[in-house]
Amino acid sequence: MSKNLVIPIGPQHPSLKEPACFTITLEGEKVIEADIGIGYNHRGIEKSCESRNYYQALYIIERVCGICSHSHSTCYLSGVEKLAGVEIPRRAAFIRTIFGELERLHSHLLWLGVAGHEIGFDTLFMYTWRDRELVLDILAMLCGNRVNYGINTLGGVRRDLEPQHIDDIRRMCAKIEERNNYYVNLALSDATLAARLSGVGMLSKEDALKYGAVGPVLRASGVKSDTRRNDPYLIYPEIPFDVITYDSCDVFGRVVVRVLEINESIKIIRYCLDNMPDGDIIAKMPRKIPAGEVVSRYEAPRGEDVHFIKANGTDIPERVKVRAPSEANWHSMAHMLKGDYLADTPIIIAAIDPCYSCTDRAITLNNAAGSKRTDWEAIRKHGIEFYRNKGVDVSRILLPEKINY
Amino acid sequence: MKKKIPGAIIKTAFPTIFQKPATVGYPFEPLKIDDDYRGELTYDAEACIGCSMCMRDCPANAIEIINIGTKEDKKFKAIFHLDHCIYCGQCVDSCPKDALVMSNNIELASLDRNNLKVERE
Amino acid sequence: MEFFQMLVFPGLIFLSVYSFALEYFDRIVYARLQNRQGPPWYQPIADFFKLLGKEVIVPASVSKLWFKLLPVFAYAANLAAFLYIPLTSANSLYPFSGDLIVVLYLLTIPTLCFFLAGYISEGVYSGLGAVRALTQLFAYEVPLFMALLAPAILADSWSFAGISAYYSAHPIMMLVNIPAFIIAIIAAQGKLERTPFDAPEAETEIVAGAFTEYSGKLLALFRFTVDAELVVVASLLAAVFLPFYASNFIISFILYLLKTVFIVFILAVFKGLMARLRIEQIVAFCWKWLIGIGLLQIVLNVIIKGAF
Known part of the structure; x- marks a missing residue:
């Protein structure tokens, strides 16, 4: 083949759970160039927070991501509480920690399943999702929702942990630990897993730092970095746990880091259950937050989550800025894809546990007159032009006369 | 390093064939829903004082409280837009009189969007 | 009578019904392996008829005739x-000496049809799928031939009837072919x-491979071909390795069902145990391991043949 083949993966593709466009240039089956286009899933979350009060914004922020919903809401709340000068009760901090770790459990199990599916190992996918269901059942029992828990509120948490729940959580932990140890064994003993994952998506320690990778991707490149340890929040300063690192720098390392982190999370949950103090679960919060700016950090399952909040003394935030962990990991993607096989593209993309809608930001289109307002027709024209340059003609698609929202 | 063999999962997978499946044939078999699961809202018109705290805190504008009585003899009616509702339960927390409670009814799917706008008195 | 046999048993209608049944069996075993409930028994048929009802879209720049003919060729x-594989007795419908070789060659045609279908579709995914299908053909075809010819060498016959006759006389010799059976599986x-x-056809990489541009009835026919291939291959393995x-x-018919169900069961369990290999890993594995063991088997069979 003299000409290089250009393959579009996405915006709609079976291996992507959300829309993003990867333009892969191939030489045979080898990737020689990768171009990443994101922004198909922009929802204007930051803007919509600016027209809602702090309580309403909390639920919007919780829906930045379906999987790390607790991470985003806790990160946002710790900022707001700092601005208001409110210390949350100790018991509330314990409950938030337990939820954070339960979230890490189900996020990592979900990722393990997705990774299995991307390399065609559907049995692993089904098993891990079956086990993840145990965690989700516990979460539904504790807070009444399966994914967007709605456990956090300004000044504390909304539901208390009952004694009978604690037994259920312990039972679940024991089961997950047993199953997880099996997955650790499997990852280390199955030859096809090793064949598909080892040496794939290499990201050296220097590159990981250069591209600003976070979370398990960074730790799998051998960098001991975890916000829970570097900049502890809630009750993490007193919890003994290990920061898992692995120095193989490939997708296999990311698998190992995640499965071992599941065990650490179980350790943390057990510590919290053993040392849970009595007391209130909610502190009194003012509805109006005093003016000020704050940056808060949180170790989400996918990496470090950063929120910036600017308050202006009313009950509505002036600015909320979310830096989701996936956004930090995107930058190393093109580097990781280069030089590997096309067959490895899905697993490399999946290995950062990408969350597209967390990442997508607004693009402002400027027309010739310099005005910032762009009407519908112009956006459509731009879209058609954009895809024509990629070799796809969408101008023949007819629009309905009136769009009903 | 352990010796790597292909298909190491067989020891667990083969016995699984003869075990009971973990999935449930949901619409035909009942699903276990916890009692305090956050499902459809219920409304107690007697308890409601019309303070509209719920309307103020609802992030999705899914709830409306309307006075259907006179100015002196107030009587309230609630309109729930279940298609907007995100089932966060903030209205339940915000209500000072416990007039709003969440039930564990989650089977609200409907083919017509208008069916999801429900009025409660 | 002959026409009736070609149409009903062991012909078209039996093949259709049995391929649906075996697809169901394959899917339910795969589901139970993964601790799932699995589909109801009518799911393969429902899938087939649903696809029949869908619109057929032929890409504008593609030869319409070939695009429509290839699924038919593959199924035919x-x-x-x-029709050449014996099911319930040592003789198939049209037995002749050398029918084993003919069956093997006929079985190559569907794969070539998949390749051509992907190649003429002119899509990037179908093109890649087509190239991979052809590459894979070169990887598995040689070990498959070796594994199936080893028992034939031992029986000193290229026909199913001859193989059956030999192994009925020396049933213990069937055990010699166990490595070949594993390679064949x-x-x-x-x-x-x-x-x-x-x-x-790795769905997470190249969507549906060669079938990406196919839809509606034509896709239904291709899916049907894949199901039928499962029956044909299972019957072929049963006829060569379990020729009693x-x-x-x-009783013979029930025996046939048991043999094929057993083989499909092995295939279904096998499917659930591993991750998908990359195409170059497949080629390396097939040439390094399968062909090596296949050669040893053939040498062994030749030695046994000479010794007894």
Whole structure:
């Protein structure tokens, strides 16, 4: 083949759970160039927070991501509480920690399943999702929702942990630990897993730092970095746990880091259950937050989550800025894809546990007159032009006369 | 390093064939829903004082409280837009009189969007 | 009478019904392996009829005739191969010396049809799928031939009837062919494009491989071909490696069902155990391991043949 083949993966593709466009240039089956286009899933979350009060914004922020919903809401709340000068009760901090770790459990199990599916190992996918269901059942029992828990509120948490729940959580932990140890064994003993994952998506320690990778991707490149340890929040300063690192720098390392982190999370949950103090679960919060700016950090399952909040003394935030962990990991993607096989593209993309809608930001289109307002027709024209340059003609698609929202 | 063999999962997978499946044939078999699961809202018109705290805190504008009585003899009616509702339960927390409670009814799917706008008195 | 046999048993209608049944069995075993409930028994038929009701879209720049003919060719080749395989007695419908070789060649045609279908579709995914299908053909075809010819060498006959006659006389010799049987099972997995050898239609990489541009009735026919291939390959393995039959037709028929279900069960379990290999790993594995063991088997069989 003299000409290089250009393959579009996405915006709609079976291996992507959300829309993003990867333009892969191939030489045979080898990737020689990768171009990443994101922004198909922009929802204007930051803007919509600016027209809602702090309580309403909390639920919007919780829906930045379906999987790390607790991470985003806790990160946002710790900022707001700092601005208001409110210390949350100790018991509330314990409950938030337990939820954070339960979230890490189900996020990592979900990722393990997705990774299995991307390399065609559907049995692993089904098993891990079956086990993840145990965690989700516990979460539904504790807070009444399966994914967007709605456990956090300004000044504390909304539901208390009952004694009978604690037994259920312990039972679940024991089961997950047993199953997880099996997955650790499997990852280390199955030859096809090793064949598909080892040496794939290499990201050296220097590159990981250069591209600003976070979370398990960074730790799998051998960098001991975890916000829970570097900049502890809630009750993490007193919890003994290990920061898992692995120095193989490939997708296999990311698998190992995640499965071992599941065990650490179980350790943390057990510590919290053993040392849970009595007391209130909610502190009194003012509805109006005093003016000020704050940056808060949180170790989400996918990496470090950063929120910036600017308050202006009313009950509505002036600015909320979310830096989701996936956004930090995107930058190393093109580097990781280069030089590997096309067959490895899905697993490399999946290995950062990408969350597209967390990442997508607004693009402002400027027309010739310099005005910032762009009407519908112009956006459509731009879209058609954009895809024509990629070799796809969408101008023949007819629009309905009136769009009903 | 352990010796790597292909298909190491067989020891667990083969016995699984003869075990009971973990999935449930949901619409035909009942699903276990916890009692305090956050499902459809219920409304107690007697308890409601019309303070509209719920309307103020609802992030999705899914709830409306309307006075259907006179100015002196107030009587309230609630309109729930279940298609907007995100089932966060903030209205339940915000209500000072416990007039709003969440039930564990989650089977609200409907083919017509208008069916999801429900009025409660 | 002959026309009736070609149409009903062991012909078209039996092949259709049995391929739905075996697809169901394959899917339910795979589901139970994964601790799932699995589909109801009518799911393969429901899928087929649902696809029949869908619109057929032929890409504008593609030769319409070939695009529509290839699924038919693929299915016809399968049916033709099926007619030469003995099911319930040592003789197939049209036995002749050398029918084993003919069946093997007929079985190559569906794969070539998949390749051509992907190649003429002119899509990037179908093109890649087509190239991978052809590459894989070169990887599994040689070990599959070796594994199937080893028992034939021992029986000193290229026909199913001859193989059956030899192994009925020396049933203990069937045990000699166990390595060849394992190779044949693995190569069959490649032939049928199932995990871990499903790179040609790896859904997470190249959507549906060669079938990406196909839709509606044509896709239904291709899916049907893949199901039929499962029956044909299972019957072929049963005829070569388990060549014993009963004199009574009913008992013999049940025996045939048991043999094929057993083989499909192995194939289904195999599918659930591994990750998908990359195409270059498939080629390396097939040439390094399967062909090596296949050669040893053939040498062994030649030695045994000379010794006894």
